[in-house]
Amino acid sequence: MLTVGDMFPSFDLAAVKGGAAGLDLKTAFTRITDKTDHGKWKLVFFWPKDFTFVCPTEIVAFGKLNEDFADRDTVVYGVSTDSEFVHMNWRLHHVDLNSLEIPMLADIKRELAGATGVLSREEGVAMRATFLVDPDGIIRYAAVNDLSVGRNPQEVLRVLDALQSDELCACNWSKGEEHLRPAA
Template structure:
């Protein structure tokens, strides 16, 4: 799996757009690459499969914080190994995903999942992996959960705040709190 300091791989994937555009059959799809949103931080999170139980809870939770991430100059990309057509069908038929504000990227060839080292060897789907990538394309945060355990998107936001502070941040630090200061 990619780790801190690694360069996030190049990619070019078809995605279902976030927002109302992602629900219109004639304009639902777009291409997103590592060059899209150049100069911004990127939160790239993977989920195993569409039409499952844990996945929509995470996707919706990340989307609810998309505005907070945007306030920190960070775009949110969700990725699974399902096709863009499956993503669109899921959005159209799942009440919680219908108004989703973030794009859903289709890694059907499993190239990005493989390049990131997050393709499950036993299941052939992406693990629940999360990456924060800085504007230079360097991985600054990486985590992965078991397929059956959802993530905490608020924790990812907290880590982003800490990374963007360029300060020493103690355990459980939150934006606005004191930083650690080495003794003089």
């Protein structure tokens, strides 16, 4: 699996747009690449499969924090190995995903999951992996959860705040708190 300090791989994937545009067949689809939103931080999170139980809880939680990430000049991309058509169908038929503001990327050839090293050998789907990528394309945070365990989007936001502070941050540090200072 790629880790902190590695370059995030190039990609070019079909996606379902976030917001109301993602619910209309005429406007729902787009392509998102590693060059999209150039110069911004990127939060890229993978989930195993659409129409499952744990995945929508995470996707909705990341979606609810979309404005908080945007306030930090960060775009949020959700990715699975399902197609853009499956993503749209799931959004249309899952009430909690109807108002999702983040795009859902379709890695149907498993190229991005494979390039990042998060493709489960046993299941053939993406693991629950999370990457924070700086504006230069360098991975600054990488984490993966077991397929059965959801992650905490609020913690990812906290880590982003710490990374963007460019300071020493203690365990459980939160934005607005003092940073660590080396003894003089």
